[in-house]
Amino acid sequence: MKILLSNDDGIDAEGLYRLAEAMSKIGEVTIIAPKTEQSAAGHSITMKVPLRIYEQKVRNKFTGYAINGTPADCVKIGITHILKELPDIVVSGINHGSNTAVSIIYSGTVSAAREAAILGCPAIAVSVTDHNPEYFDAAANVAKELALKILDHKLPDGTVLNVNVPNIPENEIKGILPTHQGKSKWDDGYEERVDPYGNKYYWLTGKMSDTDKEIHNDQVAVQNNYISITPIHFDLTDYKVYEELKEWNLEEIKLDS
Amino acid sequence: MKILLSNDDGIDAEGLYRLAEAMSKIGEVTIIAPKTEQSAAGHSITMKVPLRIYEQKVRNKFTGYAINGTPADCVKIGITHILKELPDIVVSGINHGSNTAVSIIYSGTVSAAREAAILGCPAIAVSVTDHNPEYFDAAANVAKELALKILDHKLPDGTVLNVNVPNIPENEIKGILPTHQGKSKWDDGYEERVDPYGNKYYWLTGKMSDTDKEIHNDQVAVQNNYISITPIHFDLTDYKVYEELKEWNLEEIKLDS
Numbered sequence: 001m002k003i004l005l006s007n008d009d010g011i012d013a014e015g016l017y018r019l020a021e022a023m024s025k026i027g028e029v030t031i032i033a034p035k036t037e038q039s040a041a042g043h044s045i046t047m048k049v050p051l052r053i054y055e056q057k058v059r060n061k062f063t064g065y066a067i068n069g070t071p072a073d074c075v076k077i078g079i080t081h082i083l084k085e086l087p088d089i090v091v092s093g094i095n096h097g098s099n100t101a102v103s104i105i106y107s108g109t110v111s112a113a114r115e116a117a118i119l120g121c122p123a124i125a126v127s128v129t130d131h132n133p134e135y136f137d138a139a140a141n142v143a144k145e146l147a148l149k150i151l152d153h154k155l156p157d158g159t160v161l162n163v164n165v166p167n168i169p170e171n172e173i174k175g176i177l178p179t180h181q182g183k184s185k186w187d188d189g190y191e192e193r194v195d196p197y198g199n200k201y202y203w204l205t206g207k208m209s210d211t212d213k214e215i216h217n218d219q220v221a222v223q224n225n226y227i228s229i230t231p232i233h234f235d236l237t238d239y240k241v242y243e244e245l246k247e248w249n250l251e252e253i254k255l256d257s
Numbered sequence: 258m259k260i261l262l263s264n265d266d267g268i269d270a271e272g273l274y275r276l277a278e279a280m281s282k283i284g285e286v287t288i289i290a291p292k293t294e295q296s297a298a299g300h301s302i303t304m305k306v307p308l309r310i311y312e313q314k315v316r317n318k319f320t321g322y323a324i325n326g327t328p329a330d331c332v333k334i335g336i337t338h339i340l341k342e343l344p345d346i347v348v349s350g351i352n353h354g355s356n357t358a359v360s361i362i363y364s365g366t367v368s369a370a371r372e373a374a375i376l377g378c379p380a381i382a383v384s385v386t387d388h389n390p391e392y393f394d395a396a397a398n399v400a401k402e403l404a405l406k407i408l409d410h411k412l413p414d415g416t417v418l419n420v421n422v423p424n425i426p427e428n429e430i431k432g433i434l435p436t437h438q439g440k441s442k443w444d445d446g447y448e449e450r451v452d453p454y455g456n457k458y459y460w461l462t463g464k465m466s467d468t469d470k471e472i473h474n475d476q477v478a479v480q481n482n483y484i485s486i487t488p489i490h491f492d493l494t495d496y497k498v499y500e501e502l503k504e505w506n507l508e509e510i511k512l513d514s
Contacts, residue, residue, distance in 0.1 A: 037305070039304065039305075040301060040302045040303075040304050041299070041301045042298070042299035042300035042301035042302070042329070042368065043299035043300060043301075043362050043363055044297060044298045044299035044300075044301040044327075044363070044365075045297045045299070045363055045461065046297075046461070047296065047297050047461055048294070048296075050450070050458035050459055050460050051447070051458065051459045051460075051461070052456070052457070052458050052459070053457070053459070070301075072299070072363075073461075076445055076461070077447055077459060077461075080445050080446060080447060081446075081447045081459065102375055102491065104493055105300050105371070105375070105491055105493075106300055106301070106302055106329075108301075111299065114362070118359055118362070118442060119442075119445075137512075137513070138512040138513075141510075141511065141512055141513060142510060142512065145510040145511065146510065149505055149507075149510070153501075153505055155498065156495075156497075156498060159495050159498050170512045170513060173512060175507075175508060176507040176508065176510055177507075178499055178502035178503055178505075178507065179499075180492075180494040180496065180499055181492055181493055181494045183492075185375060185376075188333055188337050188376075189337060189338075190308070190334055190337065190338045193307070199309070200309070200310070201307035201308065201309050202307055202308045202309070202310070202334060202338065203307050203308075204302065204303070204304055204308070204330075204333070204334075229502060229507065230494060230499075231494065231495040231498035231499050231501075231502060232493035232494060232495055233493060233495040233498075234359065234362055234493070235437075235438055235440075236361055236362075236438055236489035236490060236491070236493075237437040237438045237487060237488065237489060238413075238416050238488040238489055238490040239437065240413075241412065241413060241416050241488035241490075242435055242436075242437055242487075242488050244410075244488075245435035245486060245488060246435055248406055248410055248435075250406075250432075250433040250434075250435065250486065251432060251433065253398075253399060253402040253403065253406070253433055254398065254402065255395040255398055255399065255427045255430060256394070256395075256398060256427060
C-alpha cells in the first residue's frame with residue numbers, strides 16, 4: 001500500500017512523525033509536507049511564487065520532501081509531480097489542535113486531505129484536541145485502522161474522513177462516533193497593540209462558542225471523550241436554497257442600471 | 258443600508274471599484290479589502306503576523322481600508338473591529354476570473370463572502386468569467402439587484418450566493434439561472450524551470466476539465482451565456498456517508514497498536 005502523508009504544522013512536527021510511525025506498519029510511507037508551519041492556511045494554493053522541492057529524510061527514517069507552500073500545494077505537487085500517481089491513501093496530520101465545527105474551514109490539515117479527495121484519492125485528516133503529544137499514539141492508531149477500513153468499504157470520490165481525537169489517556173476514551181460538522185463558531189476579537197514606532201497592529205483572538213449539544217456533533221463528541229469521525233466533501237451547494245431560488249423570480253433582474 | 262465590500266484582487270482592483278459604483282446607489286458603502294492581490298488564498302486567515310489597517314479612500318470616492326491580510330481576514334477584522342456591527346450585506350468581488358466548480362474551494366473572493374456568512378451576515382460573491390473589465394457593469398448590476406432581493410427573501414444563516422457572469426455584452430446574456438456547484442476539476446500540472454543558480458522551481462499550470470453537461474451547473478451555465486447563481490454553505494458534512502459509517506463497525510477499531 002502506498003501512503004502519502006502531509007500536515008499543516010510543517011515537516012518537522014511531532015504529530016507527522018508519530019503518524020508516519022503508525023502508517024509505516026501497513027504500507028510504504030512518503031511524507032510531503034510544508035517546509036514551515038501553515039496553520040489556518042485553509043485551502044490556499046501558491047501561484048505568485050514558484051514552488052521548490054527539498055528532499056529531506058524525516059528523523060533519518062522516512063522518505064520526505066519539504067515544500068515552500070501550503071498543505072494543499074504539498075498534496076497537489078506531491079501527487080502530480082513527485083509520486084506521479086495516486087497513492088492508495090493520503091493521511092494529513094496529526095494536527096496539534098482540534099479541527100471541528102467551523103475550524104474545518106480554516107484548517108490546512110483538513111485542506112490537504114480535501115485536496116487529495118479532489119484529485120481522486122481516499123483521504124483522512126486527523127487531529128488531537130490539544131498540542132500535547134502525549135496522547136498522539138491513539139490518534140496514529142486510529143488513522144492506521146481507519147485507512148484499512150477505507151480500503152475495505154471504499155469512500156465515494158471526493159469524501160474525506162475528518163478525525164478528531166480527545167487528548168486523554170486511551171483507556172478514558174469512550175469510543176468512536178460518526179459525527180457531523182458542528183455549528184460552533186469562533187467568537188472573534190482583535191487585540192490592539194502599538195509597535196515601537198507608534199503604529200497600531202492587531203492580533204486575532206477569540207474562543208470557540210459552545211452552540212452544539214447533540215453528541216453526534218464533532219465538537220460535542222470530543223468534549224465527551226469520544227473520537228469523532230466526520231465525513232466531509234467539497235460540494236458546497238446548499239440544495240435547499242437552490243430549490244428556493246426558483247421562487248425568487250430571478251428573471252426580473254435587469255442587467256443595465 | 259450598510260454595505261461592506263471586499264475582494265481578493267486587492268483594494269486597487271477595477272472590479273471592486275465598479276462594484277462600489279453600483280452598490281453605492283442602494284446604500285452606504287465601506288470597502289475593506291486586501292492591500293495586495295490574494296487570489297487562490299482560499300479561506301486562509303493570518304495568525305503568524307499581526308494585521309494592520311491602512312485607511313485609504315478608494316478612487317477619491319469611497320471610504321476604504323486596506324488590510325495586510327487575506328480576504329477572510331478583511332471581513333473578520335472589518336466586521337468585528339472596524340464596523341463593529343454586522344452590515345446589512347457583504348459583497349465580495351467583482352472577481353477578475355470565474356469562480357465555478359472546484360475553483361470555489363480555492364477562491365479568496367468566495368471565502369470573503371463565506372466569512373461574512375459565518376459571522377451571520379447575508380453575502381454575495383460575484384465574478385466575471387475573464388479578466389477583461391469591459392463587461393463588469395452587468396455583474397455589478399446583478400450584485401446590486403440581488404442584494405435587494407436578498408433583503409426581500411432572506412437567506413438562511415450561513416448561506417452565500419456565488420454569482421458568475423459571462424464576459425459578453427449584456428444583450429447576449431440569455432438569463433439568470435439558479436445552479437449547483439459543478440464537478441469540473443483542474444487538470445493540474447507543474448512546469449519545471451531552473452533558476453540562474455541551477456536550482457529547480459515549479460509553477461502550477463493546468464486547465465479546467467469539462468466534466469459537466471447539465472445546464473443547472475455553474476460552469477455549464479456560464480459557458481452557455483447564462484448568469485449562474487449558486488447558493489453555497491459551509492456545512493461540509495457528507496450526510497450520505499455519515500449514515501453509511503454506522504455500518505462500518507467503527508467499534509472494532511483498537512486504540513493501541
